[in-house]
Every structure is written in structure tokens, then in C-alpha cells.
Amino acid sequence: MRYALQVQYIGKNYAGSQIQFENGKEISIPTVQGELERAIRTLICGKSATDIRPIKTVFSGRTDRGVNAKGQVVHFDLEKQFVASKFLYSLNEILPNDISVSDLRQVDKSFHAQKSAKSRYYRYEFINRKCHNAFDGDLMRVKFPVSIERMQESLDYLLGEHDFTSFKSSGTLNPSKVCIISRAEVHKVDDRVIIDIVGNRFLYNMVRTIVGTLLEIEGHNLSSEHMRYVLEAKDRTKAGQTVSPYGLTLMKVDY
Numbered sequence: 001m002r003y004a005l006q007v008q009y010i011g012k013n014y015a016g017s018q019i020q021f022e023n024g025k026e027i028s029i030p031t032v033q034g035e036l037e038r039a040i041r042t043l044i045c046g047k048s049a050t051d052i053r054p055i056k057t058v059f060s061g062r063t064d065r066g067v068n069a070k071g072q073v074v075h076f077d078l079e080k081q082f083v084a085s086k087f088l089y090s091l092n093e094i095l096p097n098d099i100s101v102s103d104l105r106q107v108d109k110s111f112h113a114q115k116s117a118k119s120r121y122y123r124y125e126f127i128n129r130k131c132h133n134a135f136d137g138d139l140m141r142v143k144f145p146v147s148i149e150r151m152q153e154s155l156d157y158l159l160g161e162h163d164f165t166s167f168k169s170s171g172t173l174n175p176s177k178v179c180i181i182s183r184a185e186v187h188k189v190d191d192r193v194i195i196d197i198v199g200n201r202f203l204y205n206m207v208r209t210i211v212g213t214l215l216e217i218e219g220h221n222l223s224s225e226h227m228r229y230v231l232e233a234k235d236r237t238k239a240g241q242t243v244s245p246y247g248l249t250l251m252k253v254d255y
Contacts, residue, residue: 001077001078001079001080001081001106002075002076002077002106002107002109002111003076003105003106004073004074004075004103004104004105004106004111004113005036005073005075005076005101005104006071006072006073006101006102006103006104007032007036007069007072007073007074007099007100007101007102008069008070008071008072008099008100008101008102009032009068009069009098009100010068010098010099011032011063011065011068011069011245012066013030013096013098014030014065015030015065016031016032016063016064016065017031017033017059017062017063017067017069017072018031018032018033018059018062019031019033019034019037032063032069032099033059035095035096036095036099037054037056037057037076039094039095040055040057040076040091041055042094043087043090043091043094055078056076056077057074057075057076058074058075058076058113058114059072059073059113059114060072060073060074060114060117060120060253061114061120061250061253063248063250064205064245065245066138066244066248067245067248067249067250068248068249068250069250070249070251070252071121071251071252071253072250072253073113073253073255074113075113081106084104084106087104088101088103088104091104111255113253116255117253117254117255118254118255119198119199119200119253119254120198120201120202120250120253120254121183121196121198121250121251121253122196122198122202122207122249122250122251123194123195123196123197124194124195124207124208124211124243124247124248124249125139125193125195125247125249126192126211126243126247127139127140127141127142127192127193128141128142128145128146128188128191128193129143129191130143133191137246138246138247139192139246139247140244140246142193142218144218144219146214146215146218147218148186148188150224151186151193151195151214151217151218152185152186154213154217154224154226155184155185155186155195155197155210155227156224157224157225157228157231158181158197158210158227158231159181159182160180160181161178161179161180162178162179162181163177163178163234164177164179164203165177165234165236166230166231166233166234166235166236167203167206167209167230167236168203168206168236169203169209169236169242177203177234179200179201179206180199180201181197181198181199182198182199182200183196183197183198184196184197184198186214195214207248208242208243208244208248209236209239209240209241209242209243210239211240212239212240212242213226213227213230213239213240215240215241216239216240216241
């Protein structure tokens with residue numbers, strides 16, 4: 001049987017979502033996948049069970065160190081069936097406080113958390129204020145004023161199907177650089193700027209580099225058309241810096 005989970009986590013204490021390997025061996029560092037598989041294995045096999053069959057989870061996509069998720073989707077396979085509601089409760093009791101599962105259900109064997117996904121929705125938030133506030137948490141603080149109207153005009157250039165080479169980091173494994181962005185919006189709530197981007201796929205550090213380019217436009221008082229210039233250049237050196245992972249959240253994955 002195949003089961004799908006909707007997972008939430010705060011990423012600051014983990015070296016990303018995925019278990020990492022070096023020379024074919026798993027690196028002993030905290031990851032969301034590692035904690036999730038450990039918790040599922042404990043429920044299935046027991047803490048001291050001699051049966052230590054590996055539990056392999058598949059995530060809808062990789063998130064980096066410090067990146068949060070409210071709607072990460074994960075699937076895994078088990079030979080036996082269980083009561084989903086009871087398993088969900090027990091799983092949350094075992095998981096660390098900064099990881100939780102909000103939904104668990106049996107799905108068709110053809111479902112694949114990554115390959116079946118139609119779109120992914122990311123949100124980036126930062127503080128726009130000169131002075132520090134104790135409740136800012138880990139969010140990046142931008143001291144210079146930004147224009148929400150110009151930022152929206154800049155984001156509009158990203159809508160549709162484009163080659164996003166300018167916004168990818170060197171860690172991108174997939175050779176395809178073409179993505180389809182169906183939504184790119186920005187608004188402000190008090191001192192907090194919120195950027196929502198929905199696309200069929202995203203390149204490594206793409207959202208954080210888009211935000212960095214927005215801030216470069218605002219910081220240097222450039223025209224919003226500069227975003228089109230960067231996009232069409234297909235050159236990473238033309239884009240802004242890759243901003244802090246804190247403030248980036250995977251909000252939802254649609255199938």
C-alpha cells in the first residue's frame with residue numbers, strides 16, 4: 001500500500017529536507033527526511049525491534065537548510081494496512097516539535113509525490129523596517145523602503161513559460177531550465193512584505209534569487225523592466241544575490 005503525508009516543518013534546525021550522502025554513505029546530520037523515516041520505522045517496527053526494514057520516503061521536492069514547509073507532500077510504501085487517523089496521531093507524538101504531519105491517507109500506487117505534482121506554491125517574507133524588533137525572529141530585515149507597486153511590475157515579467165537560467169544556482173541538477181510561473185504577487189502587511197510565487201517547477205535557489213533581484217531593483221531605484229533584462233540575459237551574474245533561506249516556505253503542492 002502507498003500512503004501520502006502532508007508535512008509541516010521549521011527548517012532552521014535541519015540541513016535541508018533530504019538525507020544527504022557522501023561517497024555513497026549517509027551523512028550523519030539532522031534532516032527532515034531522516035526524522036520522518038525514523039518516526040515511521042519506530043511505529044512500524046518498534047524502538048527495539050529486530051526487524052529494521054528501511055522506510056523510504058519520497059518528497060515532492062527538496063528544500064534547503066532553513067527553509068520551512070506548511071504543505072510538503074511525502075509518500076511511502078508499506079506492505080500492511082493501518083488506520084490512518086491513529087497512525088497520524090502516533091506519528092506526531094514521536095516526531096520532534098518542529099516537524100508535524102497534518103494529513104495522512106492511502107493513495108493509489110500510481111501516485112508519486114514528486115512526479116505527479118502539477119504545481120508548487122512558495123512564499124517569501126521579509127521585514128521592511130530600519131529598526132530591529134524582538135519579534136522579527138529569523139526573517140531578513142531590509143532597511144531601505146521598497147515600492148510594492150514596482151515590485152509587482154517586476155514580478156509580472158516572470159509570468160508564463162521562460163528559461164530561468166539567470167535565477168538558478170550551480171546546484172541545479174536538472175538540465176532543463178524552463179519553468180512556467182502561473183502566479184507571482186507581492187503585498188505588504190504592516191512592516192512585513194509577502195511574496196507569493198506558484199510554478200510547475202523551480203530551479204535550485206530560484207525563489208531566493210528572484211527576491212534578491214527584486215531587492216537589487218528597489219535598493220538601486222532601477223526600473224521594473226530590469227527584471228525582464230535579467231530574465232532574458234540567461235546569465236546568473238546579471239541577477240541579484242541569493243537571499244537568506246529564513247522566510248521561505250513551501251506552502252502547497254497541487255496534483
